Amino acid sequence: MNRLRFAAWRLFFMLVSLWAIASLTFLLVAILPSNPAVAIAGPYATPEQVTQVENDLGLHDPLAQRYFEFLGRTLRGDLGTSLYDGTSINHEIAQLIPSTFELIIASLIIAVPLGIGLGALGAYFHRKFADRASSLVVGVLQSIPDFVLAVVLIYVFSAVLGIAPGPEGQLSIISVPPPRVTGMIAVDAILTGKPAVISDALSHLALPALTLGLVIAAVFARISRASLREALESDQTKFARASGLPEWRVVQYAFLTSRTPVLTYGAIIFGALFGGTAIVETIFNWNGLSQWSVTSMLRTDYPAIQGFVLVAGAITLVVFALLDVLAGFLDPRVRAQ
């Protein structure tokens, strides 16, 4: 397959998956036994009022009709309004998504070099001391759930050492939030240039980003160790060594062959991050999309839940597709499959 046909095929599959995700989020609410009308009408509503709300919501319409109305609405990009406070879900998500991205990007900045570094150490010094040490670090990181790690980091850096702020969100109460440019508070602070706000925002970002970053670094380390090990053991590497290339050149070539699996799993990790941020955002009172979605779930605010799953699934699928296309451009073997 040539590059363009591969990209086109991948995009087509992405669209089909998007449709599947939209249908799943519809089914999630249509099939599960909770009645949104009861949630809207409130605990003191009479049965007549509940029936009235059910009629308003169209819950008595045939399932197929509701499904196509839902699909039509979603296609127009309208995610509905919150049952809790009547705000537009689109607006709500647009407001909150930058701070979740801020957290994800910051944790990837920590995780990618650390994880690939640990993995490369393990692969290059296979079964030697450095490999054992890096495997131990990775094994420990993998056995610690993110919420435990967060609690440990808060205790050590905030309660004992006092060098990081406690779990109080993106800024201290006394800091004035910078004017909204991108919605990522640390970035906005840098763009609008207030030194005090910049350091406050960055110090609040440090612990949540470190928590997520360490957790994902362990995954990156395992993948890059396995794939770099394979590349270093290949005939190609033996040939490079036999040709008398300098060692750094040999490692560089091995790195190039090992990048495809690392990229592919990077996409999977990105998808999993939306789940991972839910817990980290909740602990650190980070005012982001995942924390909002958990709050919405506790309120059984079903349009908000649908909107979140839809947006998170869509973003993940787009990232999957982009990285696949990228991997296809970098590595012809992917296109051949």
Place this chain on the structure above:
Amino acid sequence: MATPIVIEEAATPAARTRRHSRFTDYVGVAAGTAPIVLLLLASFFLPLPYSPTQPDPAAVTLPPGPQHWFGTDGSGFDVLSRTIASAQVDLPVAFGGALLSLIIGVPLGLLASSDRWFAHLIMRATDVLQSLPLLIVTVAVVSLAGNSIGNVIFGIVLVGAPGFIRLVRSGAIVVRSSRYVDAAIAMGCSPLRVLRVHVFPNIFSIALVQFTLATSTAIIVIAGLNFLGIGTAAPTPSWGVMIRSGADVIGQGYWWVATFPSLAVVLVVVSLNFVSRSLDDLVAGR
């Protein structure tokens, strides 16, 4: 980590060199299983020093001492009693969820190893499922369908089954290309009989290793759900709820409330990962 990430590691027994005897592996499996069995037995049969469901309002946030070995939390619960009692619910639910993932995932993985239309369907559906933030979907399912153990188990299966499907499929594809499967087909075995009699016994070890990993993921998912306030109802002790209540007061220096349930989670997860590694070596060293 509550991010359930499934990593497919290629099963390449040939690439492994045997470093140690099978005996070491059996010891490893036993050593990893022991803490979990002991914890489970203790939670059911050990007489606890204090009631895990009745707080003592006179003993709030006491540090660890001779009276309360692990201290007490903000409501006056004894942390030691609750940490042990939590195993009663958390462990069986995790094992149940992982077992159901195996029961659903293995047949689907076997079916997906063929190249018929349903194989593609199963794999594409797995792709879509894995592109969703599964922890969030689990939270959504449990909060919408109601806080019951059945729904928590359903959520665990949603997170766990895709891993079984992928691993069993890649294992089964390798087995299918072997001579004895060709021979069985040549002798007129039906495709289902080939799967059941010839492929299934040879991939079961892969599924068993995955089962221990799925259980350890399930422990983390359950604790994560409880941590977010979903799953177990208030007086029932669970590690996630305990860690949450500890996380809320850790800024004031009450480290013991969150530490001991966290250690319990880490102990169980490390033990299970240890069992899975030893099992994996055992399988690969055949």
